[in-house]
Amino acid sequence: xxxxxxxxxxxxxxxxxxxxxxxxxxxxxxxxxxxxxxxxxxxxxxxxxxxxxxxxxxxxxxxxxxxxxxxxxxxxxxxxxxxxxxxxxxxxxxxxxxxxxxxxxxxxxxxxxxxxxxxxxxxxxxxxxxxxxxxxxxxxxxxxxxxxxxxxxxxxxxxxxxxxxxxxxxxxxxxxxxxxxxxxxxxxxxxxxxxxxxxxxxxxxxxxxxxxxxxxxxxxxxxxxxxxxxxxxxxxxxxxxxxxxxxxxxxxxxxxxxxxxxxxxxxxxx
Amino acid sequence: xxxxxxxxxxxxxxxxxxxxxxxxxxxxxxxxxxxxxxxxxxxxxxxxxxxxxxxxxxxxxxxxxxxxxxxxxxxxxxxxxxxxxxxxxxxxxxxxxxxxxxxxxxxxxxxxxxxxxxxxxxxxxxxxxxxxxxxxxxxxxxxxxxxxxxxxxxxxxxxxxxxxxxxxxxxxx
Numbered sequence: 001x002x003x004x005x006x007x008x009x010x011x012x013x014x015x016x017x018x019x020x021x022x023x024x025x026x027x028x029x030x031x032x033x034x035x036x037x038x039x040x041x042x043x044x045x046x047x048x049x050x051x052x053x054x055x056x057x058x059x060x061x062x063x064x065x066x067x068x069x070x071x072x073x074x075x076x077x078x079x080x081x082x083x084x085x086x087x088x089x090x091x092x093x094x095x096x097x098x099x100x101x102x103x104x105x106x107x108x109x110x111x112x113x114x115x116x117x118x119x120x121x122x123x124x125x126x127x128x129x130x131x132x133x134x135x136x137x138x139x140x141x142x143x144x145x146x147x148x149x150x151x152x153x154x155x156x157x158x159x160x161x162x163x164x165x166x167x168x169x170x171x172x173x174x175x176x177x178x179x180x181x182x183x184x185x186x187x188x189x190x191x192x193x194x195x196x197x198x199x200x201x202x203x204x205x206x207x208x209x210x211x212x213x214x215x216x217x218x219x220x221x222x223x224x225x226x227x228x229x230x231x232x233x234x235x236x237x238x239x240x241x242x243x244x245x246x247x248x249x250x251x252x253x254x255x256x257x258x259x260x261x262x263x264x265x266x267x268x269x270x
Numbered sequence: 271x272x273x274x275x276x277x278x279x280x281x282x283x284x285x286x287x288x289x290x291x292x293x294x295x296x297x298x299x300x301x302x303x304x305x306x307x308x309x310x311x312x313x314x315x316x317x318x319x320x321x322x323x324x325x326x327x328x329x330x331x332x333x334x335x336x337x338x339x340x341x342x343x344x345x346x347x348x349x350x351x352x353x354x355x356x357x358x359x360x361x362x363x364x365x366x367x368x369x370x371x372x373x374x375x376x377x378x379x380x381x382x383x384x385x386x387x388x389x390x391x392x393x394x395x396x397x398x399x400x401x402x403x404x405x406x407x408x409x410x411x412x413x414x415x416x417x418x419x420x421x422x423x424x425x426x427x428x429x430x431x432x433x434x435x436x437x438x439x440x441x442x443x
Contacts, residue, residue, distance in 0.1 A: 006318065009318075009319060010318040010319055010322065010352075010355070013319055013322050013323075014322055014348065014352050017322060017325075017326040017344070017345075017348040018345060018348060018349070020326075020341075020344070021326070021329075021341040021342075021344040021345030021348065022341065022345065023341070024330075024333075024340050024341030024344065025339050025340065025341035025342060025345070025387065025391065027340075027341075028339050028340040028341060029339065029391055038334060038340070039333075039334045039340060041334075042331060042334035042335065043334060043335060046282065046285055046286065046289070046331075046335060049282075049286055050286055050289055050290065053286065053290065053292075054290070054291065054292060057292050123291055124291070125289040125290065125291060125335075126289055126290070126291050126294055126295065126296050127289070127296070127335070127336050127337055127338075128285060128288040128289050128303075128305070128332050128335050128336050129332065129336040129337070129338045129343065130301040130302070130303055130404065130408055131338075131384075131396065131401075131404065132336055132337050132338055133296050133297070134296070134336070134337040135291070135296060136289065136335075162337050163337055170336075170337045172337055173296060173297075175296075175297065176337075177394045177395065177396050178337075178393065178394055195394075197397075197400070198396070198397075198399075198400040199296065199297050199400070199404075200297055258297070259296055259297040260295045260296060260297030261295075262296075
């Protein structure tokens with residue numbers, strides 16, 4: 001009898017959760033406010049921990065690299081061990097600072113020249129869904145970020161903001177299957193739409209078969225759609241397939257940005 | 271410490287690890303659903319209602335942190351928990367083979383449920399050529415990690431003096 005009651009309880013709970021999940025999906029699809037509040041609250045609760053862990057880890061990494069180099073130096077010259085260790089640690093710090101400064105300078109130059117109100121942001125997390133190609137940045141509505149803003153690096157287009165919390169935002173990468181960017185082939189001005197094809201590749205769709213396309217052609221944003229400004233480099237053509245009796249080319253694109261190694265980005269606040 | 275707090279911290283830890291750019295990366299990098307492994311552990315060794323609550327909450331947390339539709343993972347993980355709960359009565363859950371097989375079943379249930387939901391709400395899907403390798407990689411990693419996660423969480427419960435209220439059996443150390 002007890003087992004039967006437990007079974008009924010479990011089934012009732014399962015049914016409640018399934019109905020609640022479907023309700024949430026429907027509310028989210030209709031962009032209901034309470035759902036957005038729940039998401040914002042959870043992101044705001046978790047991401048500061050993530051940010052702290054990333055910062056701590058990077059510090060430990062610097063120290064570890066210094067230590068590894070120190071072992072080599074010790075074997076080579078015991079007398080100069082302490083001095084070399086100090087210098088090595090400093091060199092590593094300066095090197096990291098130099099690279100960071102180079103990246104930030106490039107971002108700043110881009111920002112000053114083209115988008116004076118653009119926001120520099122750091123990637124602090126990745127999307128926990130294994131199929132989603134998205135990252136989390138440490139800038140949110142408090143800093144002026146809102147939904148559907150283009151995100152770039154000096155190398156080219158990264159994606160657009162899709163979820164915004166007070167101090168963090170999710171950026172959907174151009175390689176995600178849900179991403180679509182109206183695009184132009186720079187050389188021929190042929191128009192198409194760049195959509196995510198796989199975690200490392202995009203696809204340029206709806207390009208007329210009569211258009212001249214070549215491997216190596218640069219693909220840029222067309223400016224249509226109110227999200228991405230015109231002229232942002234999306235990637236380069238790596239394969240063009242012409243299938244007989246098809247209306248459109250099958251075009252594969254390599255994104256201009258190495259999305260697996262994103263660290264700092266620029267959010268284009270209009 | 272109550273089991274509620276225990277699972278809250280475990281889920282928070284799994285979510286932090288899973289969103290960490292230091293361990294995983296986008297762009298074809300290695301990805302594994304650690305929250306699903308926590309759900310598998312709860313479904314194998316804890317009470318039925320507790321496991322369902324863990325499944326739902328873990329999924330909801332993952333949804334909130336993810337750019338996917340809110341509720342998708344909540345539903346798929348609740349279903350995965352239920353499938354394991356239904357199967358665990360027929361197997362010896364202490365067996366490593368059983369743990370591996372039930373992890374595979376949970377991952378396949380989770381994947382199938384999410385694919386079905388995405389198709390229902392017209393979210394674009396990856397092509398089979400992209401999905402298949404990603405799924406295989408996830409299966410491999412999950413199978414490797416599942417016993418470690420179960421063992422690790424079991425070891426954690428010992429000093430905290432908490433144990434399943436209605437669970438079937440405990441993992442043997």
